[in-house]
Amino acid sequence: MxxxxxxxxxxxxxxxxxxxxxxxxxxxxxxxxxxxxxxxxxxxxxxxxxxxxxxxxxxxxxxxxxxxxxxxxxxxxxxxxxxxxxxxxxxxxxxxxxxxxPVVVAEESVMRGEDWLERRWRDGGARLKHMALALRAAGLTPAEFSERWRNHAGRVGRAGPAGAAAIPADARGQAYVQNHPSPRANGEWAYDAVNEVYFDDVEGLRKRIEWFRENVTAQANEDLVRRSWFIAVREEVVPPA
The missing domain is CATH 3.30.70.100 (Alpha-Beta Plaits)
Structure with a gap:
């Protein structure tokens, strides 16, 4: 898709x-x-x-x-x-x-929670979501970054000598989607990665935000990501015309 x-x-x-x-x-x-x-x-x-x-x-x-x-x-x-x-x-x-x-055209890859997402699209309405927008690390081609990102799902860099850490269950959400930008003949997209993590309620969304704030530094994942931004959003399905 x-x-x-x-x-x-x-x-x-x-x-x-x-x-x-x-x-x-x-x-x-x-x-x-x-x-x-x-x-x-x-x-x-x-x-x-x-x-x-x-x-x-x-x-x-x-x-x-x-x-x-x-x-x-x-x-x-x-x-x-x-x-x-x-x-x-x-x-x-x-x-x-x-x-x-900016607009990013990307291939959707559902990494976790496919059944939950199928119910979400069928039922419609609104859900909460934590989104991340990222730029790839220097020296990585878009293809190299995309492959490493897929293999890195569920883990992030953190402060201190512990290195990469698994995201705890109460901060992982109901579904996780990676969006990998499509190859371009000319120029580059504004972002090299857009991900989406879905939640049923604001409390779960808040736990994820707090965990990232406490555990992830600006230097986290610097071999993969040069810079990233997070956005908490309310997503609503638009009914067919």
């Missing part, structure tokens, strides 16, 4: 409240694309204030799922060439700061 992930930062002059109110409608516009190019699934994420401490790098995330690269190309052509697609793009331009709102 291919995902198109838009990490959005609100535009200048747009308040946090205004963004939170308008962003779901912008993301949901994808569900109104023609049936032959419409995303297989659409979800909108808005940040949960206060949990991560510092101001989040992005104010929201929009995610669209596609069966394959051809499906995605058809949707992107609709965005650029149709009146409905261009209207949707204009709404986004009015709301977000585009230079700070």
């Amino acid at each position: 291919i995902k198109r992930i838009r990490c959005a930062a609100r535009g200048k002059g747009v308040s946090a409240a205004e963004f939170a109110e308008a962003w779901p409608g912008v993301v949901a516009g994808a569900a109104h694309a023609p049936p032959d190019v419409r995303p297989s699934r659409v979800a909108v994420c808005t940040t949960v204030p206060g949990l991560e401490g510092a101001a989040p790098r992005h104010d929201g995330v929009g995610i669209e799922w596609f069966a394959d690269a051809g499906h995605l190309r058809g949707y992107q052509a609709w965005l650029l060439e149709s009146s409905g697609g261009r209207t949707l793009l204009r709404r986004a331009v009015e709301l977000v700061e585009y230079r700070a709102s």
Whole structure:
């Protein structure tokens, strides 16, 4: 499954409240694309204030799922060439700061909790999620980074001589998804990794945030990751049009 992930930062002059109110409608516009190019699934994420401490790098995330690269190309052509697609793009331009709102096209890899995710998509509604955005370490190609990241799932570097540590059960969440950016002929994506860890309640999400805050340093995983950011979000499935 291919995902198109838009990490959005609100535009200048747009308040946090205004963004939170308008962003779901912008993301949901994808569900109104023609049936032959419409995303297989659409979800909108808005940040949960206060949990991560510092101001989040992005104010929201929009995610669209596609069966394959051809499906995605058809949707992107609709965005650029149709009146409905261009209207949707204009709404986004009015709301977000585009230079700070990159898109990443990635291959989804469910590492844990596939059954839980199947129920989540079937039931719809909202869930809580901890997301990480990362840049690969210097000297690693995208392919090398992707392979190492897959083998590193469930463990992170930590302070002190202990080195890598397993993430405890109460901070692991119900499902864990890695999103590996698709190869590009030119240029690079804004992020080399986007991951998602799902929770049933805010208490579980808070335990994960606290464990990472207490155990992970800026130098953690420096042989894999050059820099990373975390975002706590509320994700809601957009019903089919």
